[in-house]
Amino acid sequence: MAGLTAARTGAGGSRSRRPLALACAGVFALAVIGLLTMMFGAVTLSPGEALSGLTDGSDSFSGLVVGQIRYPRFLDAVLVGASLGVAGALLQGVTRNPLGDPTIFGLTAAAGLASATAVVISPQVPQWGIALAAAGGGLGGAGILFVVAYRGAVSPVRLALAGIALSALFGAIIVALLSSSRTFLQTSLGFLAGGLYGADWDDLRSILPYTLPALAAAFALSGRLNVLSLGDDVATGLGVLADRTRLAILAVAGILTAAAVAVAGLVSFVGLLSPHAARYAAGSDNRYLVPASALAGAILVSAADLVAKLLISPSEIPMGIITAAVGAPVLLYLVRFKA
């Protein structure tokens, strides 16, 4: 592929070290996590049982455990992680702010508020209804962010401040909503901390219809994000309409965040962490950074979910607590040494 060659020859020094090898290593790591996920849980299966469980159908025990519980949950984790990783990469790129993240910019809380409202209003709402509500919330959050922070000059500081304000406001309303309806208290904890408890095929089906197009759009927009990073005037001169592109990128980030929220609740730090991890491997070219962030996010969330299941087995802790436990120190490091 010519573009890959160009990027590789164009990359000096630490920029992109063997991107193909690292991509393969990432996919391999994800496969290993996947295998471990199929093997471990309330019951332990051998690698052979786990793999045959993938194809067995639900007549056998391993087929039931793997095919109906562990495999869909793993796919959910991969999709949630990829969505958050890409959303984070888009936000960091469009704001030129290394602390860009769906949580910090309020998109997570906006999607969460919409889906929590749907559940509180109509407790029997089907999963696709929650997914739809979350998407509406994510898009709405992106719209508010654009209007508040982007009219006129680009200001990362203004965007971060607006995001933090939105995040606090929506977060407070979510907690108020959930605490006023006592029956939800048990599931609310998983939602607020972010977790994949009980995530199944239904969850996957509910978000796939808009997550896959949004991921495709993100990859397609990543080239324009490169041009946009040269500044508004240069971008306009190269035929990229700056504000329109920003709005599109924010909208895609909002939808991807919504997909993650609809399935896993308010998972934090994945969107922040994944692009930074990906940058070491893929460099700063967004055409490589965006897919690499998807892979990094998928690895992070699926690994965190595995740990969350095994740490206090047979019970489990919300996966979001693991990502926060890793993410918070990294954020502290970035604030102190990088930002």
Next chain:
Amino acid sequence: MRLTVERLSLRYNGRDAVRGVSLDLASGELVAIVGPNGSGKTTLLRGMSRLLKPVAGHVLLDGKEIHAIGARGVARRLAILSQIHAEGADLTVRELVWRGRSPHQGILQRASAPDHKAVARALEATDLHELADRPLASLSGGERQRAWIALALAQQPRVLLLDEPTSFLDVRHQVDVIALLQRLNAGGMTVVAIIHDLALAGRFMQRVIGMRDGRIAFDGPPREVLRPKPLEDVFGIPMTVLEDPESGLPVPLPRYPADASRRPTSAPEGGA
């Protein structure tokens, strides 16, 4: 490619920066725009390139209104190099130049054979082949300016607009950049550059446009317009024009400091 400006008025920062300017640039012209700070040169350039929407009037590329052509369509025909380039410091020269292909590429920005050719040509024209894999931040001012020009060249424009391409460069690099513009022009490209150095404009450009208060004050070949009277009208200070002994071309010089040294106590009046 003909660039026509018809009674163009532009606002910038709430000010009427360009007032009813009309211009006709034939294909293959080499033009300098001169004038004092705040005379509307940069705003005019931005208006000519779709960076700024006009309050009134039109800009036409081969008879077509640029705002009707669309951003990508204009970017394939016309390139603009603005003045300040703080961005992109972490990119290598080659990565920067590749981004100039963006208006020619599809949504996935897959590189095609013409893309590779255009990038190689842009690097060659700007003599940057050896520096291609160095990060921009490690280059000198003159080299970085050439890298940004290479980005514009990768667009393969028929019209190239440059805002002060020679400012902040030493005299050798100024001449290097001007010589590059002359070569591009010899290849058929229309080149319009804002230049503050009047001697440079007089010596190397075919046509000089002087601006004052958002209007065109003079417009013509250097020999005809770079004379004391038109220059004094534009810059508001007394001017002398010498003659380059080699080419006979005009070399304008300000007289003001000499006068001031003769009248050390009087207040300067140029800024009033």
